[in-house]
Amino acid sequence: MAKPVVLIAEELSPATVEALGPDFDVRNVDGTDRPALLAALAEADAILIRSATQVDAEAIAAAKRLKVVARAGVGLDNVDIKAATAAGVMVVNAPTSNVVSAAELAIGHLLSIARHIPDAHASLKSGQWKRSKYTGVELYEKTIGVVGLGRIGTLVAQRLAGFGAQLLAFDPYVTPARAQQLGVTLVTLDELVERSDFITIHIPRTPETTGLIGTEQFAKAKPNLRIVNCSRGGIIDEDALYAALKSNRIAGAALDVFVQEPPTGSPLLELPNIQLTPHLGASTDEAQEKAGVSVARSVRLALEGELVPDAVNVAGGVIHQTVRPGIPLMEKLGQVFSGLTDSPLASIDVEVRGEIVEHDVNVLKLAALKGIFSRMASEQVSYVNAPLHAEQRGVAVRLITDAVSEEYRNLLTIRGSLTDGTQLSVSGTLTGTKQIQKIVEINGYDVEVPIAEHLIVMIYQDRPGIVAVYGKEFGDASINIAGMQIARRSVGGQALSVLTVDSKVPDSLLEHVRGAIDADLMKEIDIVVD
Numbered sequence: 001m002a003k004p005v006v007l008i009a010e011e012l013s014p015a016t017v018e019a020l021g022p023d024f025d026v027r028n029v030d031g032t033d034r035p036a037l038l039a040a041l042a043e044a045d046a047i048l049i050r051s052a053t054q055v056d057a058e059a060i061a062a063a064k065r066l067k068v069v070a071r072a073g074v075g076l077d078n079v080d081i082k083a084a085t086a087a088g089v090m091v092v093n094a095p096t097s098n099v100v101s102a103a104e105l106a107i108g109h110l111l112s113i114a115r116h117i118p119d120a121h122a123s124l125k126s127g128q129w130k131r132s133k134y135t136g137v138e139l140y141e142k143t144i145g146v147v148g149l150g151r152i153g154t155l156v157a158q159r160l161a162g163f164g165a166q167l168l169a170f171d172p173y174v175t176p177a178r179a180q181q182l183g184v185t186l187v188t189l190d191e192l193v194e195r196s197d198f199i200t201i202h203i204p205r206t207p208e209t210t211g212l213i214g215t216e217q218f219a220k221a222k223p224n225l226r227i228v229n230c231s232r233g234g235i236i237d238e239d240a241l242y243a244a245l246k247s248n249r250i251a252g253a254a255l256d257v258f259v260q261e262p263p264t265g266s267p268l269l270e271l272p273n274i275q276l277t278p279h280l281g282a283s284t285d286e287a288q289e290k291a292g293v294s295v296a297r298s299v300r301l302a303l304e305g306e307l308v309p310d311a312v313n314v315a316g317g318v319i320h321q322t323v324r325p326g327i328p329l330m331e332k333l334g335q336v337f338s339g340l341t342d343s344p345l346a347s348i349d350v351e352v353r354g355e356i357v358e359h360d361v362n363v364l365k366l367a368a369l370k371g372i373f374s375r376m377a378s379e380q381v382s383y384v385n386a387p388l389h390a391e392q393r394g395v396a397v398r399l400i401t402d403a404v405s406e407e408y409r410n411l412l413t414i415r416g417s418l419t420d421g422t423q424l425s426v427s428g429t430l431t432g433t434k435q436i437q438k439i440v441e442i443n444g445y446d447v448e449v450p451i452a453e454h455l456i457v458m459i460y461q462d463r464p465g466i467v468a469v470y471g472k473e474f475g476d477a478s479i480n481i482a483g484m485q486i487a488r489r490s491v492g493g494q495a496l497s498v499l500t501v502d503s504k505v506p507d508s509l510l511e512h513v514r515g516a517i518d519a520d521l522m523k524e525i526d527i528v529v530d
């Protein structure tokens with residue numbers, strides 16, 4: 001079988017390929033070369049990127065086999081997460097890999113803009129010895145405003161505390177108690193801008209944050225303000241920044257990120273009171289190794305059909321090892337469930353009973369939906385877009401948990417109502433040390449059938465001689481019956497029979513057997529496992 005194709009679209013640490021191991025066909029493409037990227041994506045199962053590759057709706061549409069977009073870093077503004085989710089593509093990042101490096105670069109920029117280090121260095125290298133020109137300022141006892149008190153903002157604040165600075169922060173999503181813990185005073189953006197001698201920005205670029213710092217803010221700032229942006233270009237309005245620096249409305253700026261990267265032709269490059277780095281926040285050996293290894297692991301998991309802890313568009317939560325074996329069982333129960341339906345679904349209850357509910361079992365709901373809709377949808381159904389399939393069909397879904405399971409240690413059930421009023425249920429469990437996946441109930445009939453690739457489910461009027469009839473019909477057609485279970489609720493009532501057979505049964509034969517035993521239900525269900 002061909003190995004899954006993993007596309008590396010930007011320069012990543014060699015540790016990435018090592019961590020991927022030998023199981024993949026690893027290919028390289030320049031993610032900024034659009035035609036090459038789109039062509040390579042057509043065959044890719046996974047793509048690994050940094051910040052320069054645009055994985056937008058067009059790229060996702062070109063990637064029919066794509067299962068995962070892995071961002072070796074934090075920011076995901078170059079990935080269209082909505083389009084990926086709709087296509088069932090998992091998006092993962094490496095949320096903690098480069099935060100220390102980014103925080104240290106911001107501190108570096110703060111110090112070097114305070115002390116003119118880049119200019120003084122360039123001057124000395126050009127043969128000059130100018131000392132008074134490069135007189136700077138201290139951070140000690142200055143007011144420093146941190147915009148965004150998330151992972152990186154927090155690391156920056158912790159490090160700046162050692163400089164004896166007074167710290168302010170603006171972050172509407174952080175509690176004052178959390179800020180207080182860090183020795184930071186939470187203020188409004190206006191207050192932060194008005195009071196700060198230095199500002200450092202650590203927020204994502206979103207429609208809300210684009211242009212957050214612009215002409216209005218620079219007008220309120222102290223003339224000695226020095227502002228650093230190591231998060232994303234465009235959060236400081238570049239035109240407003242140019243005007244503020246050009247007119248000495250503020251004292252200086254340091255940028256690692258730009259609206260357009262590289263910022264070729266930007267007038268900012270000409271200013272004397274700005275220092276610039278080419279998006280180097282994550283460019284350390286340590287960050288690159290951590291990011292590469294982290295996304296390689298995520299890609300392995302994703303391509304093995306597992307859920308991934310760092311996935312940003314899967315609501316699965318952390319999966320406990322006790323819950324993990326239930327995932328493939330639930331997915332197969334989902335396939336059995338939808339194999340038994342004849343009408344559209346109205347509602348689904350995913351029920352989880354037993355000790356397992358001590359842990360987060362949300363992932364079992366996703367697995368059930370994946371199993372159910374993979375039989376109904378023509379496009380790829382994954383843990384990512386399975387809830388969307390339910391939503392688009394107007395199917396109400398509930399997860400019901402109960403710590404008590406009377407007969408089995410853990411019992412998984414999918415119960416649903418169809419739009420024609422029919423009620424349907426399928427239950428399963430894992431038995432023995434080998435954790436054999438078994439169906440233990442269908443529509444209220446108790447059975448105990450190991451799940452096999454080909455199942456036949458029949459419901460008919462219980463009467464003598466029926467088993468011999470369908471046994472002969474299948475035998476005559478060379479269909480080998482590997483296992484069989486018959487259940488009934490009362491003598492002479494209806495009986496449900498589940499057969500496991502070694503090969504697929506042609507529709508014409510099923511129809512023939514249905515007629516021969518006058519069955520009320522006759523279904524073959526082929527279980528597909530990806």
Ligand SMILES: NC(=O)C1=CN([C@@H]2O[C@H](COP(=O)(O)OP(=O)(O)OC[C@H]3O[C@@H](n4cnc5c(N)ncnc54)[C@H](O)[C@@H]3O)[C@@H](O)[C@H]2O)C=CC1
Binds near residue numbers: 099147
């Ligand atoms: N220059 C570089 O190479 C790097 C840049 N980054 C950038 O740094 C950004 C921050 O990274 P993390 O700290 O890991 O993210 P994070 O998600 O941990 O923190 C972001 C913080 O911003 C806050 N926030 C969101 N919207 C806001 C708004 N409108 N006003 C004020 N605060 C707001 C959030 O509440 C959160 O606390 C990333 O989004 C990424 O774009 C990250 C790594 C490297």
Ligand SMILES: O=C(O)CCC(=O)C(=O)O
Binds near residue numbers: 076
């Ligand atoms: O990979 C890079 O160099 C960019 C890092 C970055 O900006 C991020 O992780 O958000």
